[in-house]
Amino acid sequence: MTDAPDPAPARTGLPVTALSAVLAVGVAVTRGGNQVAIKVALTAMAPLWTAFWRMFISCLTIFVWSRIQGVQLWPERHQWRHLCMLSLIFFTQIAMLHTGADWTSPGYATALINTAPIFANLVSPFFVPQDRLTWTRVAGLAIAFGGACGVLLGRPDAGIASRPLLGNVLVTISGCLVGARSVYIQRIVQNMPSSRAMFWQIGMALPGFALGAWLIPDPVERQPLSAAPLLALLYQGVFVGGLALIVWVYLLKRHTPGSITAFSFATPIAGLVMAAWLFQESLGPRLLLGLLAVLVGIALVSRPTDRPQP
DSSP, X not given: OOOBOOXXXXXXXXXXXXXXXXXXXXXXXXXXXXXXXHHHHHTTSOHHHHHHHHHHHHHHHHHHHHHHHTBXXXXXXXXXXXXXXXXXXXXXXXXXXHHHHHXXXXXXXXXXXXXXXXXXXXXXXXXXXXXXXXXXHHHHHHHHHHXXXXXXXXXXXXXXXXXXXXXXXXXXXXXXXXXXXXXXXXXXXXXXXXXXXXXXXXXXXXXXXXHHHHHXXXXXXXXXXXXXXXXXXXXXXXXIIIIIHHHHHHHHHHSOHXXXXXXXXXXXXXXXXXXXXXXXXXXXXXXXXXXXXXXXXXXXXXXXXXXOOO
C-alpha cells in the first residue's frame, strides 16, 4: 500500500450537521463507560499499567486504521515540536486520570472529568476567533464551576473510593487538561492528518507509562487478572481510545471546540447509569445536583456566539 499524501487542511468552524451531531452523541455515550471500565481494570492492575495497556491497544487501533486509510504517519520536521507538546499534555492528563480514578468512585470520576468542556470553552476564545467569550458564557462558566466544586468536595461510597478528595482533585485537573488538549489538537490537525496527531500523542507517551508503572510501587492488593479487567481494557483501547477518538478528532477538525463539546452532556449521564448498575454506587443529591449545574453551565457556555455561516 502506498501512503497517500497529506490531505489539504479542512475547513473549520463549519455548522454542526445532523450527522456530526449523531457522531458526537455516539462518541459521548461511548466515553460515558470509560470511567467505569477504568475502575474495572483497576481491580487487577495498577493505574499506570492500566494506562499503558489501554493506550497500547489504542495506538495499535489507530495504526491499523491509518494504514487502511493510506495515511502517512511519519511527521514532517516542523510538526515534531507540536506533537511532543501534545504528548506531554496527554501523558500528564491520562496519568492523573487513572490515578485519581483509583482513589475515587466511577460516578464521581465521570462527573468531574466531564468538566473538560468548561475549560475548553474558557481557553478556546484565545485561539479560535469564532468562540468569543460572552456574558452568557461567563455565567455558564460560573454555574458549571460551582457545580464542579460541589461534586469535588463530595464523599462517594468508601467501599469504592479509598482517597476520595485527592482522587477528585486529580480527576478535575485531568479534566482541565482534556479541555486544553481539545483546543490544542483542534489547531494542529488543521495542517496534518488527525490520525498522525493521535498516533504520536499516544505513542510518545507509552514509554512514560511503562517506566512509571515499573518504578512506582503499587501499595494496593489487587485481584488476580480475569476476563472482566481484560474486556475493560479492550473497551477503553479499541472503542474509547481508538474509534471514538478518531471520530472526535474528525469532528474537531471541522467544527469549533465549543460547538462540539456541547454534545458531551450525554457522557456523564451514561457514565452514572453504568456506575450505578455495575458498582451499585449510590448517586446522592450532591452528586446529581452538582452534575446538573455542570450540564446547565456547559449548555450556556457552548451556545454559539454567531449565526452559522452557510
